[in-house]
Amino acid sequence: MKVTIHSRESIEKLLESGFPENTAVIRFYDVELMLDKKFNPLSFYDKAQRVFQIPLLDIDIDELKYYGFTYESFFSEADELAEFICEAIKDGLDIICQCEYGQSRSAGCAAAILEFFENNGISIFSDYRYYPNKIVYHKLLEALKKRQTLLL
Secondary structure, eight states, rough: OOEEEOOOHHHHHHHHHHSSSEEEEEEEEEEHHHHHHOOOOOTTTTOOOOOEOOOOEOOOOOGGGTTOTTTOOOOOTTTHHHHHHHHHHTTTEEEEOOOOOSSSSHHHHHHHHHHHHHSSSSSHOOOOTOOHHHHHHHHHHHHHHHHHHOOO
């Protein structure tokens, strides 16, 4: 299993130059950008084997209340994403985690995957290029653990 992190810019280059085979994509996108008429959505059609797209603000726990969220209501797709990840890994797919800048939401997601499957999420937290979103990390890791418990 290979887990990589990409920004919008790097994923666009990858889509142009040759997308890796046997890949599932987890894409976090900004709802505000979708409202901009100049915004071009990414298409993984005929490129990735599977795609899971999540509209998710890039905010920290201290900011939740300003956007009308609680910890419980933010990132409600965590359980569904955990199922997607487990199925992709079971089917031998590599995983690309992508968000706008490739530093926060995608890094939190990648760290949770690596922590759960390889006990190595710290590799993302200790890499100076990333600022993993801790809500994404904790909620996804808990969803993966819950899914594992349900399968036992």
